[in-house]
Amino acid sequence: MGFKETKIVDQVLNEAIKYIKHVPRVVDSTITEALNKYLAEDAVAKFDVPGFNRSAVDGYAVRSVDTFGASSTNPITLRVIGFMSVGDDPSKYSLNPGEAVEISTGAPLPINADAVVMYEDTRRAGDYVEVLRPVPPMGNVSRRGEDVKANEVMYRKGMKILPWDLGVLASMGIYRVKVFSPRVAIISTGNELVEVTDVLSKGPPPGRVVNSSRFVIEGLLKSLGCEPVYLGIVGDYEERIAETIDNALRDYDAVITTGGVSVGKVDYTIKAVMRLKPEYINHGLSIRPGKPNSIAVVNGKPIFMLSGFPVAAATGFDVLVRPILLHMMGATDDPRPIVRGILTRRVSTPVNTRSFVRVRVYLGRDGKVYVDPLALTGSGVLSTLVRGNGILIVPENREGFDEGDEVEVTLIRPLFVEGS
Secondary structure, three states, rough: OOOOOOEHHHHHHHHHHOOOOOOEEEEEEOOOOOOEEEOOOEEEEOOOOOOOOOEEEEEEEEEEEHHHHHHHHHEEEEEEEEEEOOOOOOHHOOOOOOOOEEOOOEEEOOOOOOEHHHHHHEEEOOEEEEEEEEOOOOOOOOOOOOEEEOOOOOEOOOEEEHHHHHHHHHHHOEEEEEEEOEEEEEEEEOOEEEOOOHHOOOOOOOEEEOOOHHHHHHHHHOOOOOOOEEEEOOOOOOOHHHHHHHHHHHHHHHEEEEEOOOOOOOOOOOHHHHHHOOOOOEEOOOOOOOOOOOEEEEEOOOEEEEOOHHHHHHHHHHHHHHHHHHHHHHOOOOOOOOEEEOOOOOEEEOOOOOOEEEEEEEOOOOOOEEEEEOOOOOOOOOOOOHOOOHHHHHHHHOOOEEEOOOEEEEEEEEEOOOOO
């Protein structure tokens, strides 16, 4: 007996979000610890950056008025009274009319200086410098607060902290920030499962399989700045599954289960969740692979019930878990690399179903990009995500693509090169 009816992903997301009221855990962390996490509050600059007027070039700090009228045929001569380097105090020198200070890029302007003449526009003669071109007020100067102004909001709540942001935050005087750090429980179901640590040398017994989906989910959660907490293998026991999920909902921001969501005799996860009296539940999605992927909301918290097959679970994470966790943090998804290529053979998919086809994308010897489908069936064939490097998404309103069609592919690894 199969699924009687499944809904499209967008409809399920819109429905489920209405019932999710829980706000994920927020932690106070150093900026380094905040890497790849999402801000839980705006980040406001403590002071101006730069904190002083500084030279944008190597040359001579001057009073701009002293350079007016200068030319190569009528240079203006100024007396050089010293040298300013990066890190010097601006009060080290104070310019009087007719004076200049040699200066390095990034060094603060001395008192009374309001411009810098580049070396290329000067001619040095002992303790004097000839200015060959006039410079306007604030010419060749990086002004105080030009980069960031004090009290300016540079980072909004929900923004993801990337490596270069760490330097910007530090330059703004920020060392600690509040970030979302959702704790997400992972519960594996299925009597057939064994842990990899139990079968490292001899492999799983006949009929048993290594619980690989757990690691896929852990990695995907970490990529979202979440803290995955693995609660172990529960097995195919409805009452125990329900009890484990119920306990997890008390301590964690969300729960992810794998396995037991199809329509077979030993698929108990949906029944177990129904015991918890969810405000919302949807069993099955119009996607391929991953039709059994489901979601429920209990006490304002989401329960993601994913397929036990690794690729189907990964697809379910992408279309269900990722957008909802991001919504809970007020964040948006990272942009993904898209490439266009020529399909090497026909791809047939069911109508009214969003299909995620694993493909190998490569640069041909003719300089064209080609897209070669790897597997059209087999939601557990995890190796195709390694042998391949892209996902071809076929929307619900199509029955596939023809050989020779130019299609868009989401890359998950770099392009291959034909023959390599």
